[in-house]
Amino acid sequence: MTSAPSSVDAPAAASASPSPATTGAGRFRPELHGLRGLAIGLVVLYHVWFDRVSGGVDVFLFLSSFLLVGTFLRRVDAGRPTAPLAYWGRTFKRLLPPTAVVVLATLAGVRLVLPPDRWMTAFTDAIGSLLHVVNWVFIARGVDYYAAEEAGPSAFQHFWSLSIQGQVFLAWPLLIAAAVLLARLLRLRVRGVLAVLFGAVLVASFAWSVISTSTQQEIAYFDTFTRLWEFAAGSLLGLALPWWEQRAEQRSRRVPRRGRRRATRAGARSPSSLPLPVRVIMAWTGIIGLVSCGLLIDVQGAFPGWIAAWPLAAAALVLAAGTTGHPLSVDRVLSIRPAVVLGDISYGLYLVHWPLLILYLATTGKERAGLLDGLVLILLSLLLAWLLTRLVDTPVRRWPWASAKPWRAGAVALTCLALALTPVIAAQQHLLADQRDAQARAVADNPGARVLNPDFTVHPDADPDAAPLPSEALLPKDWAKGEEGCTGELAPQADIEPLPKDCGVVPGAPDGKVLISVGNSRMEQFTGSLIPLAKENGWTLITLWKGGCLYAPDAQVSPECDAWSAKAHTYIDRVAPDAVVLNSTFLTPERTEVVAPGLEVTLPELTAAGTDVIAVRDLPRLPLNQADCVRERGEDSPACAPPIPEALTAGRPDAPVLTQQGERVFPLEVNDLVCPEDECTPVIGNVMVSLDADHITSTYAASMQDEVDVRLREAGFSW
Numbered sequence: 001m002t003s004a005p006s007s008v009d010a011p012a013a014a015s016a017s018p019s020p021a022t023t024g025a026g027r028f029r030p031e032l033h034g035l036r037g038l039a040i041g042l043v044v045l046y047h048v049w050f051d052r053v054s055g056g057v058d059v060f061l062f063l064s065s066f067l068l069v070g071t072f073l074r075r076v077d078a079g080r081p082t083a084p085l086a087y088w089g090r091t092f093k094r095l096l097p098p099t100a101v102v103v104l105a106t107l108a109g110v111r112l113v114l115p116p117d118r119w120m121t122a123f124t125d126a127i128g129s130l131l132h133v134v135n136w137v138f139i140a141r142g143v144d145y146y147a148a149e150e151a152g153p154s155a156f157q158h159f160w161s162l163s164i165q166g167q168v169f170l171a172w173p174l175l176i177a178a179a180v181l182l183a184r185l186l187r188l189r190v191r192g193v194l195a196v197l198f199g200a201v202l203v204a205s206f207a208w209s210v211i212s213t214s215t216q217q218e219i220a221y222f223d224t225f226t227r228l229w230e231f232a233a234g235s236l237l238g239l240a241l242p243w244w245e246q247r248a249e250q251r252s253r254r255v256p257r258r259g260r261r262r263a264t265r266a267g268a269r270s271p272s273s274l275p276l277p278v279r280v281i282m283a284w285t286g287i288i289g290l291v292s293c294g295l296l297i298d299v300q301g302a303f304p305g306w307i308a309a310w311p312l313a314a315a316a317l318v319l320a321a322g323t324t325g326h327p328l329s330v331d332r333v334l335s336i337r338p339a340v341v342l343g344d345i346s347y348g349l350y351l352v353h354w355p356l357l358i359l360y361l362a363t364t365g366k367e368r369a370g371l372l373d374g375l376v377l378i379l380l381s382l383l384l385a386w387l388l389t390r391l392v393d394t395p396v397r398r399w400p401w402a403s404a405k406p407w408r409a410g411a412v413a414l415t416c417l418a419l420a421l422t423p424v425i426a427a428q429q430h431l432l433a434d435q436r437d438a439q440a441r442a443v444a445d446n447p448g449a450r451v452l453n454p455d456f457t458v459h460p461d462a463d464p465d466a467a468p469l470p471s472e473a474l475l476p477k478d479w480a481k482g483e484e485g486c487t488g489e490l491a492p493q494a495d496i497e498p499l500p501k502d503c504g505v506v507p508g509a510p511d512g513k514v515l516i517s518v519g520n521s522r523m524e525q526f527t528g529s530l531i532p533l534a535k536e537n538g539w540t541l542i543t544l545w546k547g548g549c550l551y552a553p554d555a556q557v558s559p560e561c562d563a564w565s566a567k568a569h570t571y572i573d574r575v576a577p578d579a580v581v582l583n584s585t586f587l588t589p590e591r592t593e594v595v596a597p598g599l600e601v602t603l604p605e606l607t608a609a610g611t612d613v614i615a616v617r618d619l620p621r622l623p624l625n626q627a628d629c630v631r632e633r634g635e636d637s638p639a640c641a642p643p644i645p646e647a648l649t650a651g652r653p654d655a656p657v658l659t660q661q662g663e664r665v666f667p668l669e670v671n672d673l674v675c676p677e678d679e680c681t682p683v684i685g686n687v688m689v690s691l692d693a694d695h696i697t698s699t700y701a702a703s704m705q706d707e708v709d710v711r712l713r714e715a716g717f718s719w
Helices: 012-016 030-050 056-077 084-113 116-130 134-142 159-186 190-220 224-253 257-265 276-296 306-321 330-334 337-344 346-364 371-397 400-404 406-440 448-452 521-529 531-536 559-575 599-608 626-633 655-659 698-703 705-715
Strands: 503-506 514-519 540-545 579-583 585-587 593-595 612-616 665-668
Touching: 030 056, 030 276, 030 306, 030 330, 030 337, 030 346, 030 371, 056 159, 056 190, 056 224, 056 276, 056 306, 084 116, 084 159, 084 346, 084 371, 084 406, 116 134, 116 159, 116 406, 134 159, 134 190, 159 190, 159 224, 190 224, 190 306, 224 306, 276 306, 276 330, 306 330, 337 346, 346 371, 400 406, 448 698, 448 705, 503 531, 514 521, 514 559, 521 531, 521 540, 521 579, 521 698, 531 540, 531 705, 540 559, 599 612, 599 655, 655 665, 665 705
Parallel strands: 514 540, 514 579, 579 612, 612 665
Antiparallel strands: 503 540, 585 593
């Protein structure tokens, strides 16, 4: 499961915006450029030394929309078309080349540093980063129970805000173009229409952000729609500030010349009706608020709800104060050479610092960097960011040929995207192809549980050097699943039955029998042994699984699981399957075995409806992740082969309940196949037995099908 929200503050592409740091009037704002550098500096410091989120991401989202609106307002004021296509070309021409370089370099680092079971996830994240949709990838993974065992944050996790910003860079120009067209048709002021539009987005997104953050914060953190209000706030400031400064400038023209000279000598370079001391205090208040945000607030746990207004307000104060020129002012500090350089390389610095940190921590096994190694990481990040800016960002941005026409800029962006995606997708497909080739030879090279049969003989074409299945790269993804979603009559009914995502189908003969596998993820993995049997016998197998939840409709387990079990019960009653397979016992995380709650009620209800029940004794839980142990010690190490949990060596605790239910209940136990002779060896028949500490692999489960079939028939079950 993606740990969401991660401790990744992103500098979104405000630092990479093709717009200069100007207002709508085109005046250069050194304080804005310096604010970029300060924000990215805070992001890096907080990540490296404090393992916290600074709130800088929100400042960058805010600044990017402030600049974006200024870009389009200048076009509208000049009577030129909004030209969204040209904007997209210019913007992504600059964003994609540094992104592509860092993505490919990060993948190389992942290949060298991280174990193979992290590679496939890294490929997925890399593709999502390049396509600017990785925030949705993280959301899908964050709500995916079955990704829970993927250890450590992604080396691409910092791309989530760049993805959100890329999506806004695509949508905002269309909104602005539509507003301009509407204003002209209705003969309204463009700024007024834009203000109403952005105000509506702000209110709707802010409301959703507050609600979502309070109910599903791990999703809300990455959600584009919970962040749109921050862009809308920056856009509204981009509309209001030039208007305010224009009015202030008009008022200043009415001031006697002597007063204007005094104002100039005082250093008030930005038009404003506010007194200079007030503006100086405003700016410093904003800087202090920004710096202290991550220290005083749990940004990672509280954002992006209403509290995200803190860093936005801090940035707004700095922008509203403007360029004062006062010797003690913020803009003087933000205009010094180090701040300017930091602003220049801020985009590159953000891109490189997170992969460096993650790969370093993975290599050393540390949870966070110390003072000295953290300083080295920061200095190395600064150097790489400068090189990335100097060798990639600046040349592409200043390339005369590419900048001369919008279609050329777009062509550069698309070419860069294609050049980056091609090797990533090719490498991903290479891993999948290796797995498919190995699976094609699995009968000979990877017999799995079949070797436990006393009559087993080695296949004459077996390759003694064949690697175990599933491969290390694909092991974390080796979950059993239905071949398609539940549709038609098998589709869950809204509100009263499980969500469609919990329901899958392995189709059988049109008039064949129906088997429902219901329960938790451990039942899911065991069902890998039933899927080929159902297909062979023409049965339709319906998968009804909820991670962490036993099927116990007549018991109280937890509010979430109770609600799901009740809905699953409704679904099973409606579908009326010929058979149901469920866990009749449960091995707790403490490795004690108990009878499934409510079993004495569940079984009679099912059998009374004419449904056969395959009652599976729960499978072992291990005290270690065998894949990690095999990687570190080898598959023959005794440390990787713990004994079976003692509770599973005793008689079945559910036996009294099962014997009372008559001929429709078929007890099944396969723990001797998972842990032969009470020893849980990591590899059997050249197949990895365990996916993690709590689940067998789907591949190994499938290799148990022959023996499972024999035991079911011996118990009286017939397909």
